[in-house]
Amino acid sequence: MSDIQLFRLNTTNGACELPSRAVAVEKQLQSLIEAQMETFLGVRFLATEYATGKTHKGRIDSLGLDENGCPVIIEYKRHSNENVINQGLFYLDWLLDHQAEFRWLVMEKLGKEAAEQIEWSGTRLLCIAADFTRYDQHAVQLIQRNIELIRYKLFADDLLLLELVNVVSVADTSAAAKSIESGADKPTPAGRDKTWQEQLSQATLEISVLFEQTTSYLQSLGDDVQEKPLKFYLAFRRLKNFASLVVQSKRLQLYLKLNPDSVEFVEGFSRDVRAIGHWGTGDLELSLRTQADLERAKVLIERSYQEN
Missing domain, CATH: 3.90.1150 (Aspartate Aminotransferase, domain 1)
Incomplete structure (x- = not known):
C-alpha cells in the first residue's frame, strides 16, 4: 500500500488531508491517461483498445511510442488483485512478433521518420493500477523484460498522482546490438x-x-x-x-x-x-x-x- 498523503494548506483551517480514491471504472482512468499521455508519461499516443487479431483475440488498452522511439504498451487496472502483469506480458510478446504491423501504425500516426527510428530493444510495458501486491513487485524482478509498475491515486476533483513503484530495465540482447x-x-x-x-x-x-x-x-x-x-x-x-x-x-x-x-x-x-x-x-x-x-x-x- 502507498503511504503518500496529500494535504491542502490554507490560512483559515491550517491543513486538511485530501482523501484519495480510485476511478469508478477502468475506462475512466484509461481515457484520462490517453488524453494527456505525453504530458504524464512522455509517450506519444498511437491507439486505444488495439485488436490483436483472430488468433490472439485480445485488445491492448493503449499503444504508444515514447520520446526515445521505443514502443510502449499500457495496461490499466482499478484494483491490485487484477492480473494486469500477465496480461501485459501476453501483449508484449504479440507486439514483438508483429513489428511490421506496429511500424505501419507509427507511420500512419506519426510519419515515416518516426517509423524508421523505432527502438525495438527498449520496448516497454507500463502497468498502471491503484496498487500492487508485494508478489507483483517480486515477480517483475524475475522477468527479463522492460516492465514498470505505476501506482495512481486521485485526490479531490483535479489532482492525479502517478508513482513509479517498481521498474525492471533490461539491456538489449538482440543480435544487432551484440554485433x-x-x-x-x-x-x-x-x-x-x-x-x-x-x-x-x-x-x-x-x-x-x-x-x-x-x-x-x-x-x-x-x-x-x-x-x-x-x-x-x-x-x-x-x-x-x-x-x-x-x-x-x-x-x-x-x-x-x-x-x-x-x-x-x-x-x-x-x-x-x-x-x-x-x-x-x-x-x-x-x-x-x-x-x-x-x-x-x-x-x-x-x-x-x-x-x-
Whole structure:
C-alpha cells in the first residue's frame, strides 16, 4: 500500500488531508491517461483498445511510442488483485512478433521518420493500477523484460498522482546490438553515424573517465532513475526523460529537459538547441570536457531531475 498523503494548506483551517480514491471504472482512468499521455508519461499516443487479431483475440488498452522511439504498451487496472502483469506480458510478446504491423501504425500516426527510428530493444510495458501486491513487485524482478509498475491515486476533483513503484530495465540482447558491441573497434562505414559505444571506444582517456563520472552522478540522483542505453545515446529517466547523454571523441553532450530561456548561457558550455537537430531529448545542451564542466552542470542536472 502507498503511504503518500496529500494535504491542502490554507490560512483559515491550517491543513486538511485530501482523501484519495480510485476511478469508478477502468475506462475512466484509461481515457484520462490517453488524453494527456505525453504530458504524464512522455509517450506519444498511437491507439486505444488495439485488436490483436483472430488468433490472439485480445485488445491492448493503449499503444504508444515514447520520446526515445521505443514502443510502449499500457495496461490499466482499478484494483491490485487484477492480473494486469500477465496480461501485459501476453501483449508484449504479440507486439514483438508483429513489428511490421506496429511500424505501419507509427507511420500512419506519426510519419515515416518516426517509423524508421523505432527502438525495438527498449520496448516497454507500463502497468498502471491503484496498487500492487508485494508478489507483483517480486515477480517483475524475475522477468527479463522492460516492465514498470505505476501506482495512481486521485485526490479531490483535479489532482492525479502517478508513482513509479517498481521498474525492471533490461539491456538489449538482440543480435544487432551484440554485433555493434563486438565490432566497436572496427572502422565505421562512411556516411553512417557512430553508435555511442563506438564513440566511447575512440574517445580520449579523459573523456572516458568523465563519461563514468557523469553516468554515475546521474544514477545517484535517486532510486527512481532509470538508465536506458539506446543506439546513439543514453537516456536517463524517471517516468519521463530528464537527461540524454551523447558521446563524442573529445566531449560529452548532455541534453536536459529545461526551458533554455530560464538558463544563463556560458559560451562553449551551454546553448539553446530548440532549433537544432540532435540525438536524445531536451532543449538545453551542455558540453562537458572536464571535471569542472560536470561540477558546473550539476545544478542544472538536478533541476531537470526535479522538474521531470
